Amino acid sequence: MDNFNILDVPRWYRDLPHQREALEWLWSRLSEDDRREFVRRWRAEASAPPVxxxxxxxxxxxxxxxxxxxxxxxxxxxxxxxxxxxxxxxxxxxxxxxxxxxxxxxxxxxxxxxxxxxxxxxxxxxxxxxxxxxxxxxxxxxxxxxxxxxxxxxxxxxxxxxxxxxxxxxxxxxxxxxxxxxxxxxxxxxxxxxxxxxxxxxxxxxxxxxxxxxxxxxxxxxxxxxxxxxxxxxxxxx
Missing domain, CATH: 1.10.530.10 (Lysozyme)
Known part of the structure; x- marks a missing residue:
């Protein structure tokens, strides 16, 4: 647990059942506001900044x-x-x-x-x-x-x-x-x-x-x- 870094998740994710279950569990613990904010930040990273x-x-x-x-x-x-x-x-x-x-x-x-x-x-x-x-x-x-x-x-x-x-x-x-x-x-x-x-x-x-x-x-x-x-x-x- 001490060595776990959330930023490593995309690298190790292989769509295995236990991995999906873990992510679904984590997502279920977020409030609607937290989910919206996460999605906003995630998508902003994939878009170029306004000019x-x-x-x-x-x-x-x-x-x-x-x-x-x-x-x-x-x-x-x-x-x-x-x-x-x-x-x-x-x-x-x-x-x-x-x-x-x-x-x-x-x-x-x-x-x-x-x-x-x-x-x-x-x-x-x-x-x-x-x-x-x-x-x-x-x-x-x-x-x-x-x-x-x-x-x-x-x-x-x-x-x-x-x-x-x-x-x-x-x-x-x-x-x-x-x-x-x-x-x-x-x-x-x-x-x-x-x-x-x-x-x-x-x-x-x-x-x-x-x-x-x-x-x-x-x-x-x-x-x-x-x-x-x-x-x-x-x-x-x-």
């Missing part, structure tokens, strides 16, 4: 040069810069990799919502438990949206919890608006991806392949992502 008056990472001229076919790029500028600053995507190389992925995922910032057929792959979204699509209609309701095409009920729920916005589940179309499109991508880059770690380290190593594997789950469109990323490097380095 006040962030310095712009990308200028309007750069945004226009990178995405020339967007009718009104200014509608994205403030939201994009806030997300870049919030999630420490603030060096030219980090921003180039982030925007390169955005270029591929959104067709040059033109599509904030998955183009729906449905295709056979899109029909397959329905009932996919790995995406959290457990209710009828979830496949279409939680289709890809945002700068990184956030997909699946489970990912929408995780994002909504992380940013404290439960209305995103009630109205997932919010993720296709410029502000939440940028925030969802920043969150995914920062901690919402399958590794749970920021992709900034991969960007610092100029590891396009590694970043693509995390964002795409494979290497689909790698060459197009490379072209967008190289263009972003040229634009941002001016």
């Amino acid at each position: 006040q008056n962030p310095q712009p990472v990308v200028t309007l001229a750069q945004l226009r040069a990178l995405f020339p076919f967007v009718p009104r790029p200014e509608q994205f500028l403030d939201s994009l810069n806030e997300a870049l600053a919030r999630y420490q995507i603030t060096t030219p190389l980090r921003a180039a990799h982030f925007l390169g992925q955005v270029g591929h995922e959104t067709g040059g910032l033109r599509w904030l919502e998955e183009i729906w057929g449905p295709t056979p792959a899109q029909r397959g979204y329905e009932g996919r438990r790995d995406l959290g699509n457990t209710q009828p209609g979830d496949g279409y309701r939680f289709r890809g949206r945002g700068l990184f095409q956030l997909t699946g009920r489970a990912n929408y729920e995780r994002f909504a919890r992380a940013v404290g916005q439960p209305q995103i589940i009630e109205n997932p179309d919010l993720v296709a608006t410029p502000y939440w499109a940028a925030q969802s991508a920043g969150w995914f880059w920062h901690v919402g991806n399958r590794t749970g770690r920021s992709l900034n380290a991969l960007a610092d190593r100029d590891d396009l392949r590694g970043i693509t594997l995390v964002i795409n789950g494979g290497l689909n469109g790698l060459e197009d992502r490379r072209l967008w990323t190289e263009k972003a490097k040229r634009v941002l380095h001016g």
Whole structure:
């Protein structure tokens, strides 16, 4: 008992029956106020701190040069810069990799919502438990949206919890608006991806392949992502 440290619990936890029983016993001893405070603190650790008056990472001229076919790029500028600053995507190389992925995922910032057929792959979204699509209609309701095409009920729920916005589940179309499109991508880059770690380290190593594997789950469109990323490097380095 003298050597037990609560901070070691995540490292040793293996979902064994006696471990679950111990945690459930501990949780049952907390008051409702204590539970809410624990959850607030736990989730705050997984979210980036709010940013006040962030310095712009990308200028309007750069945004226009990178995405020339967007009718009104200014509608994205403030939201994009806030997300870049919030999630420490603030060096030219980090921003180039982030925007390169955005270029591929959104067709040059033109599509904030998955183009729906449905295709056979899109029909397959329905009932996919790995995406959290457990209710009828979830496949279409939680289709890809945002700068990184956030997909699946489970990912929408995780994002909504992380940013404290439960209305995103009630109205997932919010993720296709410029502000939440940028925030969802920043969150995914920062901690919402399958590794749970920021992709900034991969960007610092100029590891396009590694970043693509995390964002795409494979290497689909790698060459197009490379072209967008190289263009972003040229634009941002001016």
